[in-house]
Amino acid sequence: MRTTLELVKIWTEALVPVCNHSQSHASQELKWLMQHAKQVAHIQEQQLKAKAASSYSPNIIAGQRGRGTLSPHEIELLQGYVDQRVKSRKPLQYILGTQPFMDLEILTRPPTLIPRWETEEWTAKLAATLTSEPSLFASGNLSSRFKILDICSGSGCIPLGLASSLPPFSSHLFGVDIHPKAVQLAKDNEAKNRDLLNGNTVEFHQADLLAPHAVDTFLSWTREKTTSSGASGASGASGYNLVISNPPYIAHDEYDTLEPEVSQWEDPKALLADEEGLVFYPRIAQIAIQLLSQPKPSSSSSAGSDSESGVSEEGSPRGGRQWKNGPDLDKVRIPELVFEIGGDHQVDYVRDAVRDAGFSRVRVWKDLADRARCIVGAR
Template sequence: MPRLLRPSFNVRALRRLLPPCGYDVHGARAEWRWLREWAEASVAPALVRPTLERALWERARLRKPLQYILGTQPFGDLELLTRPPTLIPRWETEEWVLRLAGLISSTSPSGPPLRILDLCTGTGCIALGLAAHCPSGQVQVWGVDVAESAILLARENAKKMHPLLRGNSVHFQLGDLNDPSSLPQGPFDLIVSNPPYVTQEDWAGLEPEVRVWEDSRALVADHAGLQCHQAIASLAASHLLHIPHPGPRTLPRLLMECGEGQGKVIQDILNSVKFSRTDIWLDLAGSDRVVVAY
């Protein structure tokens, strides 16, 4: 630790980090350790203390999320760039993406690579996570987002993470899931998405780290938070996916992340557009997290 970081500075720093960490002492200690490691690794020794002072001010006063200060967030084996207002990848998403990559890896399909469409790609975490955790040459992924800032960041992430993508190709493009003509040409073997699913009322009650810093377009959706799920279900059923005849399938065709308690309604939407079987994957906390259609 640099000589300038005296014990009194550490105590004051922890005190300032307690409110944004919800008064969780372990959380505040962890954030302080990450901030120190980041500052010590990224600036000259003489600048460590002023850099930390600024970071503490941003974190405590402006309630800037830690990942926007550090500039990165781990996602599986990847270290993704994070920048406001693009949504910071969440552990819940990382969990199901690794589960899906495991499924794809275990089926080892022969023949051409699986064509995968990631709608609402944000940082590109899902598209890049699948490319990095599926066997070499087994997937081709297209990521689409309506926000130009997200597509620019996703492309930077693709460039930075290229050595870890195992030769699997990933392309990012601007597009709106409400405008099918703006989307990449189908059909696809698999559609994945973490669309916005928070209601306007729930968004108003979220913590400042989310409300002030992350794009509300990334979070809020009409129709009880399900407008994007409805649009994706229609796209999948119409021209983006070849829906096979009902029968046993090991690989899903469509996965959509959802919020707590939304799983059953989304299953009903998918059943109404001719998917033969749907499941709900729970997250580690036991909440509905992904609706999976076969």
């Protein structure tokens, strides 16, 4: 029989090809898989113990093992994981069942899209941007909360991540997806992470954004809450303050070049989009502008900021709202629309689509790998 050490060597070698051919990354993945195997084995052992205790048949449980060695059961589990990883190219996150996202642990189940690090990064940035403007958030009943809609919400990571970072009891977030499996997963994620959401409410709905009455449907969720909470007829509070979307954006000809972890495991409907991956952007931008509530007269903007300081080289302000240059987002201080995009090649088209829909301020956010990752707009 092989020692644990020999097995570790073999497994690491096996993982190298699926870990960008990096030895150190392969051993890191093995470490995570090993932790998982130990956890699973431990849980199974506990269950077995409970069973053994109830059926009066002791001595089923293996004795104590030394540190650093694996039990036969753990070895079996781990061998299975490595095979899934290497032979079936199953994504690590589907094996482990979770992916950390900001301070949350997001459940991952095939075929719903696994949260990407780029999405986590910009979601954290968005949360910090919103939080830096406390005047956005009025605490009070549900109807007066800051409302955010995430279209194509998948696992629900974006609204849940935002909820966990926004001020307590300040926001009401909605996620919508066309796929029932994704909606179910998002609801499970909400339940799993509810204690970490700062009292912010997150709900998920199944709906088709291409349906003729999508806008009405989306708006009805905020209205339902307004009336059911028995608020005074604050009709101005209906609608959303911010619309977000990470829609499918991979072009068909790109799809064939993807790694099997993506193409063979994740739902193509969450990845693929017609027209070079761009088909959803104009539609969502047009919906978004109708979903946004009337802008409140900005009380915080001083007389000085009414000057042309908010003008970007990309266009002059058309809306009634004035934006100050912030240190981070010089043109769009508080976003009203955030799109994740596929990269630099989609910037021009999406920017035009956003502007054409009526967002006069448009800005690009880059990710840590220095790629254009978000188009951010405000009226």
